Amino acid sequence: QPTKLCSQLASCQSRLAVSLLRQSFSLSAPMAEYHLSAQLHGHEDDVRGICICGDVGVATSSRDKTVRFWTQHPEKKREYVLSKTLVGHSSFVGPMVWAPPSDRFPEGAIVSGGMDTLVLLWNLHTGEVVGTMKGHTSQVTGLAIDDNGDIISSSMDCTLRRWRDGNAVEVWEAHKVAVQTVLKLPSGELFTGSSDSTIKLWKGRTCLHTFSGHADTVRCLAQMPGMGILSASHDGTIKLWALTGQPLLEMIGHTSLVYSVDAHSSGLIASGSEDRSVKIWKDGICVQSIEHPGCIWDAKFLDNGDVVTACSDGVVRIWTTDNNRFCSDEELATYTDIISQYTLTRKxxxxxxxxxxxxxxxxxxxxxxxxxxxxxxxxxxxxxxxxxxxxxxxxxxxxxxxxxxxxxxxxxxxxxxxxxxxxxxx
Known part of the structure; x- marks a missing residue:
């Protein structure tokens, strides 16, 4: 039975990868703690999403109906400045995906989805909408770009849509209830997470496998380089899965809904939750919890290992382990006071x-x-x-x-x- 044998082999390879990961961590030096590096002010409401645009900058989406694009300060490298404010959605904006520079978009492009059911394509050079994709009947929850440039979107309307040149060339019901996220791996696999608590692996419109294990909504999916995929759930856990569907690790520590998860090439994992914390995980163990003055809608790693967080207080924050990029003592004291006051009002x-x-x-x-x-x-x-x-x-x-x-x-x-x-x- 070749199929069964391949599945068993893949499972053994994935477990070997976990074992090697554990060994590498046990041999490594203790991890340096993350400290506040920068705070990006500009949004007027909850920051809902983060999109790392290569080494060009960072895009953030918000309940204030905008997408904002931030670039590094030309002199103060730890700081970011607001480069563009993208206005076009009529309701709050959530998922985004970045298209690298091309002949059509010399500075790259951003695709965004919103509660207004629209998928918008933005030219980063001009900051203008150059494509409006209509068809979803409910909130757009996830976005991905295929190798051929097609845009794939997921929605609360239970469907996935494939867009080509602004037109929907494929539409299918991916789950019986809301689809919360979509993930496209560089190796070609396409995954969806849903309010039905499952993850599905797709080839075209055919579901190849259903991953079951979460007890509540699967809110976010992310690639774990060289190992599989990560899932964040409203059940308060993060799971690591082999691409064949075997659960490899479960991370427990959040005390409320987990909205986001991301991984870095170093093996570190970051997760954001309704419990107002971003947790940093190493080998399935929480090694640091970073408190915020509001729930964390999203958290993403920069290539250099810094973590960007999207908070319900409307502020984007960057955290680093590099003491050359720590914020000033005055800014840290102010932030500490904000946390203290917020905690008092909620306690x-x-x-x-x-x-x-x-x-x-x-x-x-x-x-x-x-x-x-x-x-x-x-x-x-x-x-x-x-x-x-x-x-x-x-x-x-x-x-x-x-x-x-x-x-x-x-x-x-x-x-x-x-x-x-x-x-x-x-």
Whole structure:
């Protein structure tokens, strides 16, 4: 049975690659940590997507309906400047793909897809739309360019479309529910990820194989050089698959939906999540978690190993391990303060918003009855006190923390529910 034998051989080769990867990591020096390098301000709403345009620049898409193209500062190499703002979509823009320079596009081109159901082709030299592809009936979710220049798009309308010279030359239902992403490998394989929690491998309009293993929507796919493909899922995990469909590694660490995943030639993996973090993975282990003031819609590696992140606060950030490209101490202090303030506004203790709690000055007011409980904000924590009517003072009970389960099942304090059982003993 040649087919079965080939499949087994491919599986063995993929597992050998994983083994070699592990050995290379174990022999390598400890990985340097990523630090903030630059912040790109310009978008007016969530940054939804990132497209690395070779060594030409970086394109970003946003809920503000624009695509923005950034190039390196001519003198300050760690900084980027806004080169062009591409205006043409009527709703928020998501996926993008870059077409390298050609006779038609000496500076390259960008293809973008939006919630407006359109696929637009942009001339980077002029910043103008030179192609509008209409046909999808719902949001465009993924884009790829084939070797012959065809554009392939995926959509929430469950279809894949192949565009040639602006016309749809192929349309087919790829999944029974929304297609969330499409990936074309240099070796020719075409993959789709869907809200049905599966990944499909295609040859033309024929599905060759269905990868099953995720428990929720497959949101993003990326190539893992020399090994297979990566998938990011709403189930909170990232998986590495052999091209034959065998799951090779599972990366667990995010605490919410994972929206993006990307890999670098060094073997490092970056993932972005609703949990406001970008995680850096090495050999399937999270080696660093980078906190942001908002959810991470996308994260991509530059060739030099730097990581670009797209955040819901409207800012594009670049992170590096090269101390020659670290941002200034002042910029880092400002960013650290933003993270601290954002965390405070979002933090809950025992089901209560930390910022809604009274300060320690509330302890200066006497209680109404013995055993009355009062929760106050002390720094970044919520602390519970009990009124001692005999000694006329508030006795500290302990710090209130969130825990598993529904906080609404706890008791009520000032109209809100909290759980007395989640106290840290003093």
């Amino acid at each position: 809950t203790v025992g089901g209560l918003k930390l910022m809604d709690l009274p300060g320690v000055e509330a302890l200066q007011v006497q209680g109404n009855n013995d055993g009355q409980t009062l929760i106050v904000r002390e720094g970044d924590n919520g602390v519970a006190y009990s009124w001692n009517s005999k000694e006329l003072k508030w006795d500290k009970i302990g710090e209130v923390v969130d825990g598993p389960g529904d906080a609404a099942q706890g008791q009520v304090y000032d109209g809100a529910h909290y759980d007395f059982g989640k106290l840290i003993s003093l």
